[in-house]
Amino acid sequence: MIKNLVNFPYFLKEVVFNMRRNLIMSVASVSTVMILSLILGFFIISVMNLNFLSRRIVSDIQIAVYLEDGLSEAEVKLLQNRIAVIEDVKEVRFISKEEALANIRAKLGTSIEIEDIGTNPLPDSFEVTMIDYNKIENAANLIKENSGVDEVRFGEDITKNLLSLSAAVRVAGVIIVISLIAATVFIVSNTIRITVYARRREISVMQLVGAENWFIRWPFVIEGILYGLIGSILASVILAAAYSAFLPHILQALPFLTLVKPSALIFRTSFMIISTGILVGLSGSWISVNKYLKNFVSRTKYYV
């Protein structure tokens, strides 16, 4: 490793020289990384937004606990405490029948008077919010078992569907992103292999004058890392600009949507894309130059 560092200025000089000499191949490699990083970034942004959306919707879900009539204040307090200690319950808010009626009045925008309907038909209730919405069904069942609870509702079907959708989005996202990274490594390693092939004569001369494999490998690997870095930085800049530019238009066209703010998303996405780009460049060049180094040894092994 120390030997590698000592030779670093030499490697860098070789890399810059080779990139300039094989300008077309360099541009092709950078473009390949850039295009694949753009696709990757697009998916990362989509998955992040879908996750954000599903989390937003799920976090709106509450358990409504309707209480039996005629419970004393002490009984209500006791029940509230019991629900609050159930696992993963975040908050238990008491809503009196009067407050419930006021809410309905506000929602309907009309002035319903008690006198019109005789008595207030609404029960006292609790609004229960959760820390982990995957545990909502379990919590609802535990709440139901308490005396004084008349009915528990949490929109079972919608919650289940949303939770499974959110999980599916996450799994699909991970699969797509991993497949894209694998495809990028494959394509980049093939592109770099062309540049390695173009320099096979040079590699054979290096081996003949006694260069060690790491000495031959490093300039190619640094070159690969640079292709990955430049391609992914370009992709990040394009994605950041495009997301910032298009987001207001999307929100204007679909006002009911809430999407991740560019400031919250760009840094994370760029970090992911650039680190993937570097990794892809490194592994792509490592794989292709290693294959060539091995090929060279075995190919020449049987010459007369």
Added chain:
Amino acid sequence: MIEFHNICYTYPNGVKALDEVDLYVEKGEFVFLVGSTGSGKSSILKMIYREIVPTSGDIYVNDRDITDMKRSQVPEFRRSLGVVFQDFKLIPYKTVYENIAYALEVTGFNSKQIRPKVEKALELVNLADKAKRFPHELSGGEQQRTSVARAIVADPLIVIADEPTGNLDPESSWDIMELLDKINKKGATVVMATHNKEIVDLMEKRVILVTNGKILSDEEEGHYSVAVKKINSITGNPKK
């Protein structure tokens, strides 16, 4: 300096390239390997710089058993040799100076250490005035002289030359031979494979004739034609 003990080499397809070859080259010798194409002389050279490994037998170079050498030890071993090829094997986009310096760069020398060594090599091969030229701007002879300079710049103990005059006109060929002779007189052992009868006969060095993977004659101050005639008389081959 170079010892081949009972060396056999068989290709994966079963064809024998070398058959029970024993060869001893002393320090400071100049040896010609002669023989027709496919006779096995290039295989012998490739074994010396460990491009190929024998199927059986042992090879010692500089008192080192190179048949059991690990792959990771090969680069360091090769730095004790200089190799010259028929096709020069120069890097086209590097200047004469850079091509020679390259052999030192890969061994980890810095540019301050490299400069005097390359300048000395350039002087030896009489190319100091063409240091900044690219290979395509040079004649065949000059390209081969660059390749010789690259081979000797690290002061190797052994110089291996595989048909170094094969692509050159007679005058350039002589330049190369004079150079190799000079290098040999400075102390390096030279092993050269060639078809060039005239050169072999005029140089009057040790001549080893390889035919069908076997050494058929080995003579001090030998002559190509004498060696071939001698073999023909043994084998009954009418060709002169």
